[in-house]
Amino acid sequence: MNIVINNITLDKEIILELISESQLVAIKYVRAKTDLGLKESKDIVDNLKANPEYYDGKPHTIAFEVPDMDKDIQNIKKQSSNGMLYSKPNQVKKYVLIILAICLVAALYLFLNQ
Secondary structure, eight states: EEEEEETTTEEEEHHHHHHHHOOHHHHHHHHHHOOOOHHHHHHHHHHHHOOTTTTTTSSSSOOOOOOOOHHHHHHHHHHHSSSSSSSOOHHHHHHHHHHHHHHHHHHHHHHHHH
């Protein structure tokens, strides 16, 4: 018997056989055939494992949300005080000054010991 998910026909017997062997393999199979995400594929396999007749009847459409990376970056920038992704620029300045001071002392030491 076949099931139709997002206009893609899957052989339910193959999926049920894979579930009996390894649920992980069944999830990978569903992901490869449907181009769905991990959560959606796991939900399909879990539904079939709990009730093999779950997807019988009409075709099913399963939507998945694609994360908006630009929105996440904007949120990170808003959280920082000055728009920089690194939130403590004063600490960076402090370390740069310490490194410069060490280099200056080393150069002065080498110059005086010639």
